[in-house]
Amino acid sequence: MEAPLEHALLGLLQQQPRSGYDLRKIFTATPMGIFSDSPGAIYPALQRLERRGWIAGRIENRGALRRRRLFRLTAAGAAAFRQLQEQPLTTDDLKRLHHVMLKFSLMDKSHGPAASVAFLKSLARILAAYIPTLRAHLAPGMSLSGRLALEHGIADYESLLGWTRSAMARYRSSARRGAPR
Amino acid sequence: MEAPLEHALLGLLQQQPRSGYDLRKIFTATPMGIFSDSPGAIYPALQRLERRGWIAGRIENRGALRRRRLFRLTAAGAAAFRQLQEQPLTTDDLKRLHHVMLKFSLMDKSHGPAASVAFLKSLARILAAYIPTLRAHLAPGMSLSGRLALEHGIADYESLLGWTRSAMARYRSSARRGAPR
DNA sequence: TCTCCCATGTAATTCGTTACATGATTCC
DNA sequence: GGAATCATGTAACGAATTACATGGGAGA
Numbered sequence: 001m002e003a004p005l006e007h008a009l010l011g012l013l014q015q016q017p018r019s020g021y022d023l024r025k026i027f028t029a030t031p032m033g034i035f036s037d038s039p040g041a042i043y044p045a046l047q048r049l050e051r052r053g054w055i056a057g058r059i060e061n062r063g064a065l066r067r068r069r070l071f072r073l074t075a076a077g078a079a080a081f082r083q084l085q086e087q088p089l090t091t092d093d094l095k096r097l098h099h100v101m102l103k104f105s106l107m108d109k110s111h112g113p114a115a116s117v118a119f120l121k122s123l124a125r126i127l128a129a130y131i132p133t134l135r136a137h138l139a140p141g142m143s144l145s146g147r148l149a150l151e152h153g154i155a156d157y158e159s160l161l162g163w164t165r166s167a168m169a170r171y172r173s174s175a176r177r178g179a180p181r
Numbered sequence: 182m183e184a185p186l187e188h189a190l191l192g193l194l195q196q197q198p199r200s201g202y203d204l205r206k207i208f209t210a211t212p213m214g215i216f217s218d219s220p221g222a223i224y225p226a227l228q229r230l231e232r233r234g235w236i237a238g239r240i241e242n243r244g245a246l247r248r249r250r251l252f253r254l255t256a257a258g259a260a261a262f263r264q265l266q267e268q269p270l271t272t273d274d275l276k277r278l279h280h281v282m283l284k285f286s287l288m289d290k291s292h293g294p295a296a297s298v299a300f301l302k303s304l305a306r307i308l309a310a311y312i313p314t315l316r317a318h319l320a321p322g323m324s325l326s327g328r329l330a331l332e333h334g335i336a337d338y339e340s341l342l343g344w345t346r347s348a349m350a351r352y353r354s355s356a357r358r359g360a361p362r
Numbered sequence: 363t364c365t366c367c368c369a370t371g372t373a374a375t376t377c378g379t380t381a382c383a384t385g386a387t388t389c390c
Numbered sequence: 391g392g393a394a395t396c397a398t399g400t401a402a403c404g405a406a407t408t409a410c411a412t413g414g415g416a417g418a
Contacts (some may be wrong), residue, residue, distance in 0.1 A: 005377085021397050024276050031334055032320050041378055043399055048377095063283045066386055066396065095215050105330035116326045137212050142354060145297045149286035152341070153212055160333070167329045171344050174325060186405085202369050222406055224371055229405095247368065247414055 003101045004046050008035050010073065010081040011106040013055055017072040034098045046071060047109055055135050056127050085110045091130055094157070117171050122162040131157050186226050189216050191254065191262040192287040194236055198253040215279045228254060235261050266291045269315050270303050273280055273309055275338070286332045312338050318327040 012023060012032075020042055027037035049055045054077030055126070057069040073081065085103060093100050100123065107116040134154050138147065187296065192202060193213075200239045208218035235258030238250040252355055255263065266284060274281050288297040315316070315335050319328065 008381090012396065017398075020399090023254075026399095031315055031331060036378065038379065040380075040401090044377080068397065097397090101330045101333060105324075105327045108324035108326035113325065134212055142287035143286075144294065144351065145289035146286045148351065149282045151210060152282060152344050152348075155344065156337070157338070159336070163329075163333050163336065170325065170329065178262075184405090200369075201371090205369090217406065219407065220369090220371065221373090221408075225405080249369065 004102065005035050005041060006049060006098070007081075007084050007099070008032065008102055009042075009045060009049065010054065010077060010084070011110075013071055013073045014078065014110065016083055017070045019060075019070055021067045021068070032102075034102075036080055049077065052080075053077070057167070062170075082110060085115075089119070089126055091126055094126065094130055097160070102177065116170055119167050120164045120171075124161060127157055127161045129165070131161070184215055185277065185283065186216050187215065187230060188262075188265050188280070189283055190223075190226060190356065191235065193259060193263070193293075194252055194254045195259065195262055195287075195291065198251045199242075200249045202249070213283075215283075228336060230258065233261075242264070245254070266296075270300070270307055272307055272356060275307065275311055278341070294352055298349055299353075301345045303350050304341055306344070308338055308342045312342070314361065 009023060012018060012026060019040070023046075024037045024039065027033055027035045027042075029088055042132060046055065046057065050057055050071075053074060056074050057071045060068045060070045073075055089100065094174045104116065104119055104123075131154060134150070136159065138150060138154075142150070151158075189299075190204060193199060193207060199207075201220070204227075205218045205220065205223055208216045208223075210213055220350060227236065227238065229251075231238055236252045237255050238252045241249045241251050266288060270281065285297065285300055285304075288300055312335060313339065315331070319331060321329070
């Protein structure tokens with residue numbers, strides 16, 4: 001699971017065509033702000049995606065108006081995005097939870113609720129295996145702040161595990177009451 | 182709050198002298214594995230710190246044995262580390278919670294329990310201000326996975342806020358029963 | 363002897379950061 | 391007319407990643 005910024009850009013462009021400036025604003029003003037909103041990150045990233053043929057930018061309003069390049073996903077880009085979304089989770093991904101949650105947040109739209117539930121299941125499995133290894137590092141000699149920090153890490157993953165369960169329950173109940181999508 | 186890897190290296194070397202390989206092992210085998218354990222990250226970082234005069238490496242076992250460069254903090258390095266630890270938290274730091282927790286985990290040893298409590302207090306203040314801005318992004322049109330991801334983000338910061346309170350309580354109770362340190 | 367682990371490094375490439383540069387438009 | 395904002399980009403630099411390279415020592 002590489003290149004989180006590109007992954008986020010593809011996800012946003014899959015929703016609708018946007019300009020570089022639109023994308024920047026999303027990264028400055030919304031919870032997606034984990035990603036860089038600097039023009040030096042976004043414009044080069046868009047250029048890379050365009051060179052790969054995954055997105056296509058076209059200037060809107062040819063006339064006298066303020067110029068604006070609107071980017072949209074190509075068929076190849078949609079396929080690449082789908083593949084990124086399908087990449088199976090590994091233990092390493094737990095170190096980049098932001099990216100994991102980005103993927104999940106786009107999953108309903110890219111692959112539908114069933115895939116979202118499968119994703120939650122695999123996340124739960126990985127967490128259940130990982131948490132005990134964290135606990136093994138609780139040692140007697142630690143400073144209080146060191147111990148508290150580690151305890152927080154453990155509690156954090158545990159609460160994420162709890163979240164996966166409640167999220168799966170939400171999918172079940174939303175399926176019962178008039179199926180979404 | 183910049184350069185998390187260097188910060189982590191200084192923190193580890195402050196505890197005791199270690200070799201590059203020791204440091205790598207810590208990053209591969211312990212919960213500090215958020216940082217890169219690749220030699221291409223660690224050795225250049227150690228060189229930078231040494232060039233700045235913050236650490237000094239010296240070869241152990243001059244004789245025929247396997248060579249090993251042990252790095253230790255210099256006085257300048259200890260001062261730099263102290264300053265990094267003292268850098269006040271900002272809202273931006275919430276996007277790099279790993280780094281925040283690293284700082285906290287080292288705080289008892291670098292500045293003592295009183296500083297740790299002050300740190301927790303400032304973290305709680307920033308969280309209390311930030312969480313409502315996240316909540317403002319819960320919108321009706323979102324997909325279920327999008328909504329769940331955002332809800333998780335909010336719950337995560339809320340549980341962190343709860344953790345700061347219980348951690349402060351732990352400091353109070355550990356102060357009551359025979360002073361720590 | 364062969365393989366695995368200890369231990370240290372470098373090189374090429376990629377990506378992000380900060381800072382700069384440019385020009386149009388809107389609002390006062 | 392001047393400031394703020396829209397909108398797009400580039401340049402210099404710093405740092406991480408992957409992969410490669412080297413050599414000693416320990417155990418089978």
